[in-house]
Amino acid sequence: MTTYVLRHGPTATSRRYLVNGDPAVSLPLDEHGVEACRQAALQFPPGLVRTWLSSEFPRARQTASLLADALADVAIDWRLNELDYGDFEGHPFTEYAHWLREHGCDRRPPGSSESQREAMRRMVGGAAAALLRPAPRVVVCHGLLFSLIGWTMRPRPAAESLPLFYAEAPYVEALAVPDNVMKVLLGQLRQRLNDDPAGARSRSATLVVSGPDGAPQLASVDRAIQPTETKDTSHA
Numbered sequence: 201m202t203t204y205v206l207r208h209g210p211t212a213t214s215r216r217y218l219v220n221g222d223p224a225v226s227l228p229l230d231e232h233g234v235e236a237c238r239q240a241a242l243q244f245p246p247g248l249v250r251t252w253l254s255s256e257f258p259r260a261r262q263t264a265s266l267l268a269d270a271l272a273d274v275a276i277d278w279r280l281n282e283l284d285y286g287d288f289e290g291h292p293f294t295e296y297a298h299w300l301r302e303h304g305c306d307r308r309p310p311g312s313s314e315s316q317r318e319a320m321r322r323m324v325g326g327a328a329a330a331l332l333r334p335a336p337r338v339v340v341c342h343g344l345l346f347s348l349i350g351w352t353m354r355p356r357p358a359a360e361s362l363p364l365f366y367a368e369a370p371y372v373e374a375l376a377v378p379d380n381v382m383k384v385l386l387g388q389l390r391q392r393l394n395d396d397p398a399g400a401r402s403r404s405a406t407l408v409v410s411g412p413d414g415a416p417q418l419a420s421v422d423r424a425i426q427p428t429e430t431k432d433t434s435h436a
Contacts, residue, residue: 210230248336253330253339279322297365328386349385351367
């Protein structure tokens with residue numbers, strides 16, 4: 201059986217590269233996000249998917265509802281939620297990225313309930329719990345979890361640490377993973393997260409991506425980027 205993992209559709213806030221890690225803040229999809237979901241829904245004909253699963257965030261729940269057929273129920277799992285950005289809430293992702301590069305993955309941002317590494321463990325736990333639900337299943341999550349799974353799917357040396365930044369996760373583009381492969385991937389992620397709790401802290405580099413006007417800048421909201429020397433541009 202198969203799990204389809206995808207990032208939610210775009211919002212006006214995400215398109216402006218502002219972070220939102222508080223599910224109580226209502227940020228629905230913009231018109232581009234709604235249309236993207238309508239197009240993506242064509243790959244999920246009625247009756248194909250047995251489980252629809254989403255984070256608590258309005259943009260993820262709306263994405264799942266637009267993708268699902270009218271009779272489908274969407275289950276919610278808070279473990280799939282976006283990272284809690286704390287005092288960076290509503291600010292440009294660049295501010296959080298600078299802080300993360302300086303303080304590392306195991307420090308909690310000011311005002312936040314979790315570090316990047318703690319959030320990763322939570323998200324991986326949510327993905328693992330999804331496998332207990334009937335398949336085929338669609339998991340609507342946020343960019344970090346999508347990029348984590350995508351990063352792990354590529355051949356990696358066993359000793360390679362998880363980076364601080366990843367390739368940008370595409371909006372509403374499903375990553376289809378067979379259940380037996382997903383179990384292995386999540387097991388590998390758990391091992392990396394447990395064996396190397398602060399390994400990414402030592403990775404320092406200039407974090408540059410192209411902004412909406414083509415000018416170089418740091419990553420956008422909900423993005424996971426890599427340093428330029430190792431950046432995976434397959435989803436950028």
